[in-house]
Amino acid sequence: MLITAQFDSGNIDILEAADPENIRLSIRKDNQSDFYQWFHFKLYGEAGVEHVMHIENAGHSAYPDGWKDYYAVASYDRDVWFRVPTEFDGKTLTIRHELDQESCYYAYFTPYSYERHQDLIQWAQQSTLCEHVLLGQTLDGRDMNLLVIGEQSEEKQKIWVTARQHPGESMAEWFIEGLLGRLLDDEDGAVRKLLQNNVFYVVPNMNPDGSLRGHLRTNAIGVNLNREWEQPSLEQSPEVYHVLKAMDQTGVDMYLDIHGDENLPYNFVAGAEGVPSYNEQMDALGNRFKAALVAITPEFQTEFGYDVDAPGEANMTVASNAVAERFQCLAFTLEMPFKDNANLPDADFGWSANRSQQLGADVISAIYAVADDLRA
Ligand SMILES: [Zn+2]
Numbered sequence: 247m248l249i250t251a252q253f254d255s256g257n258i259d260i261l262e263a264a265d266p267e268n269i270r271l272s273i274r275k276d277n278q279s280d281f282y283q284w285f286h287f288k289l290y291g292e293a294g295v296e297h298v299m300h301i302e303n304a305g306h307s308a309y310p311d312g313w314k315d316y317y318a319v320a321s322y323d324r325d326v327w328f329r330v331p332t333e334f335d336g337k338t339l340t341i342r343h344e345l346d347q348e349s350c351y352y353a354y355f356t357p358y359s360y361e362r363h364q365d366l367i368q369w370a371q372q373s374t375l376c377e378h379v380l381l382g383q384t385l386d387g388r389d390m391n392l393l394v395i396g397e398q399s400e401e402k403q404k405i406w407v408t409a410r411q412h413p414g415e416s417m418a419e420w421f422i423e424g425l426l427g428r429l430l431d432d433e434d435g436a437v438r439k440l441l442q443n444n445v446f447y448v449v450p451n452m453n454p455d456g457s458l459r460g461h462l463r464t465n466a467i468g469v470n471l472n473r474e475w476e477q478p479s480l481e482q483s484p485e486v487y488h489v490l491k492a493m494d495q496t497g498v499d500m501y502l503d504i505h506g507d508e509n510l511p512y513n514f515v516a517g518a519e520g521v522p523s524y525n526e527q528m529d530a531l532g533n534r535f536k537a538a539l540v541a542i543t544p545e546f547q548t549e550f551g552y553d554v555d556a557p558g559e560a561n562m563t564v565a566s567n568a569v570a571e572r573f574q575c576l577a578f579t580l581e582m583p584f585k586d587n588a589n590l591p592d593a594d595f596g597w598s599a600n601r602s603q604q605l606g607a608d609v610i611s612a613i614y615a616v617a618d619d620l621r622a
Contacts, residue, residue: 248290254359255416257460258287261302266295272303276461278468283307283508284414286353286460289345296344299352304339308462312508313339316585317596320352327356329596355506355584356599358416360388360458363451366423367391373430375441382488385466386455390488393448395429396441403499403620405613408449408489411471411565412463413456415506417582417602422450422504424606436614444617447496452485472503473561475568486565498573499620500613503565504606507581511588512550513605515578518570520555521562531576531616538615543608544590545601551581576620580609 247266251258261270269289275282282303291297304313313334318341319327330343330352341352370393371378377398381390396402407425409418428434429446440446451457455466464470469482478486507514517532518524539546560567570577582605586596 247292249287250290251285251287251460253288254361254458255284255357255413255460256286256288257282258285266291266297269297269299271299271301273301273307274460276456276464276468277459277466279461279464279470281308281461281463281468281470283309283312284354284460284462286351286357288349288351290349291345293345293348296342299341299343301339301341302337304334305337309508310336312584315511318352318354319356319596320350321356322347322350324351327353327599328594354414355416355597356420358410358419358457358599360454363419363454363457366419366426366450367393370426370430373432375430375432379492381449381492382484384453384455384485386458388454388458390454390485391450392489392492393426393446393450395426395446395448396444398445398496401443403444403617404447404496405444405500405617406447406449406493406496406498406569407502407504408452408565409504410450410457411452411485411503412505413451413453413459414462415582416457417506417584417597417599418504419451420599420602421580421582421606421609422448424603425609426450426606427603428607428610434610436611440610440614440617444499445496447492449489452489472505472565473563475565476563493569493573498569498575498577500575500617501566501569501573501577502609503569503577503579505579505581506584508584510550510581511583511585513546513580513582513587514548514551515580516552516566517554518560518567518577520558520560521567521571522558523571523574524557528570528576531619532578534619535576535578535612535616539609539612542611543605545587545605545608547589576616
């Protein structure tokens with residue numbers, strides 16, 4: 247038997263792996279940080295034998311409630327990821343799986359590899375609609391990529407979408423794949439119409455270092471990028487520094503920041519109700535966006551989500567709040583579940599890469615519903 251996490255976004259420590267009935271594991275913390283929850287490893291075992299994997303430090307992870315009613319994902323071919331029996335006793339997360347083949351991968355959610363990220367950028371660049379802009383470099387020396395879709399001009403509205411500030415929230419980049427698939431389809435009517443008056447600025451991965459390192463929440467040096475938007479620095483958070491600088495150059499008329507939520511089994515958005523400049527007009531516009539998305543897909547809902555910030559109480563270090571205030575524009579954090587959408591559950595796969603892609607495509611229709619009124 248062998249367990250390894252020595253690959254792109256791998257994360258596990260092996261305490262003991264001698265007996266298939268009692269495999270003892272623990273999740274590594276993000277570098278220079280106490281956050282941990284993302285795991286991703288390969289088990290080489292014995293076909294036909296049940297393997298019982300105990301993640302013994304799950305109870306002290308960043309979001310212990312995230313393990314309640316949670317099922318780990320597994321894959322034999324690294325393409326199809328299915329859910330496997332998983333239990334949490336308040337302390338230890340236990341995954342039980344009888345192997346059909348000799349080896350299997352396990353993860354917190356369907357991984358989105360750095361290789362796939364690079365393929366996505368180069369694929370997008372092939373489109374005549376898309377310009378690939380290099381914004382700068384991360385602390386580990388990776389490139390910060392921006393995709394500009396549509397012909398840039400002063401008069402057009404600027405719609406920004408960023409994803410995966412928290413690298414363990416891999417569903418965010420699957421979402422971006424779906425969004426880009428639609429934005430780069432030159433026969434999509436809503437997109438053709440949108441691009442007459444709007445330009446899209448998409449950052450598919452805000453945190454490539456954390457993604458490759460197998461982090462949950464932080465960059466290479468343990469910094470939570472979604473708390474850096476008040477004063478990003480080249481030393482601590484170059485990822486945010488470069489993106490905010492580009493936003494200052496273009497302006498922003500609408501902003502979506504794409505995430506995954508460990509606890510809630512729903513898709514939802516969090517608005518900027520608590521920022522100083524929030525007003526009735528922005529509230530009405532935001533409600534129209536949400537109503538449009540509810541009408542488009544049963545995967546989205548507005549009943550469950552975060553508590554709404556009281557007026558003036560917003561955390562201004564958070565991207566969607568900072569951007570809403572800086573550019574006086576409509577801005578949301580969009581959250582997808584690690585578990586499933588409890589309104590439309592799928593026991594075999596749970597919330598998945600495919601469903602994240604579909605939601606990314608559907609969001610274009612909701613943007614289309616409000617785009618003419620962003621500055622009305
Ligand atoms: Zn997040």
